[in-house]
Amino acid sequence: MGITSFGFSQERVLSKNARISVLTCGNGTELYSSFGHSAFRVWDPVNKTDYVYNYGIFDFNAPNFYLNFVQGRPLFKVSKQEFSRFLFEYQYEKRWVKEQVLDLEASQKIKLYNYLENNIKPENRDYIYDYLYNNCATKIIDVIATSLGNEVDFQKEYLKEKYTFRELMGQKMATNTWGSFGIDLALGSRIDKKATTLEHTFLPDYVFYQIQHSTINGKPLVFQEKTILKERPKVKSINFLGTPMFWFSLLLAIVLFITYIDYKNEMWSKWLDVFLMFITGSAGLVLVLLWFTTNHTATAYNFNLLWAFPLNLVLFYLLIAKKKFPIQLHKICIFLLALLAIIPMVQLFGVQKFHPTFIPILLSLAVRYIFIWHKTKIN
DSSP: OBOOTTOOSSBOOOOTTOEEEEEEEOOOSSGGGTTOEEEEEEEETTTTEEEEEEEEEOOTTSTTHHHHHHTTOOEEEEEEEEHHHHHHHHHHTTOOEEEEEEOOOHHHHHHHHHHHHHHTSTTTSEEEOBTTTBSTTHHHHHHHHHHHGGGEEEOSSOOSSOOBHHHHHHTTSOSSSHHHHHHHHHOOGGGGSBOOTGGGGGSHHHHHHHHHTEEETTEESEEEEEEEEOOOOOOOOOOGGGSHHHHHHHHHHHHHHHHHHHHHTTOOOHHHHHHHHHHHHHHHHHHHHHHHSSOOGGGSSOGGGGTSOTTHHHHHHHHHHOSSOOTTHHHHHHHHHHHHHHHHHHHHTTSOOOOTTHHHHHHHHHHHHHHHHHHHHHO
């Protein structure tokens, strides 16, 4: 027992044989674990302690957890747990775990250890989570930089190619999945900018690479790398019938068929347009709320609003409430078609990339906008 450099008494000091390392863990099957995980490990064979400091803890039962999450202010916390318990979870989920032992001098170990111990105190352990800039992975770099200061040099030009945030997310998720669809729907054009080298470290894999290519006082930061749990090949079987591309392609087929029948028989299946306008208008309203009423940094400037347009709810109202439609309705459809026409240009110039499963949705909307324009113009 002793006094740390932070001035907190009665804290265990590290022996000279202690090791501090960075753990990088493979992805899991659940959406929240799709991107992997990072943590610190402090192992002291003399004091017989082996702990993991984990910045990825959240509590569903915390006061206002869901409200804070929706508003972009989710509280995460750092926890300290025995390494054996931490490892058991990854063994159970068949996820790999790699360790990078840091090449630190005794004084540097104390600085880093004391920083971690200070962080787990109740008054310090909570932090406002940001998926891109302040998560369990970025905390690794932040803690090392803050505790060790200018002694560490994080190399910034080791990457052969840099990616956008959206591309980086795509490296960890299959495209034709509901998780990938939801992310591309909710997140705006801010994630289509090229990430800097350090910004790549919002993903644990790039924390591993960054630590690997960093130095401390001119020498490699990593003393030893080892695999604690080996990667087990995962057999990923995606049932196409359950994918967004299948369901939205089916929607397009239904829209084309009904539109053909409507046109041929001079009918108007308004229920189909009511459905499309309500769904896309409601989605657009959610996107507007995410942009303007929350602190989520990645949901701003979302050009999905060109098709998930909130004012589609006005069309929804007109379709269910009016027997006679205003003459301006066909002009509204021209405006909505013009918005759809902008989307390829937004994609082409790299302002924002759109999920491929949006294509059948866009075509479905275009077909019905043209049909509504036709019906309202001749009537």
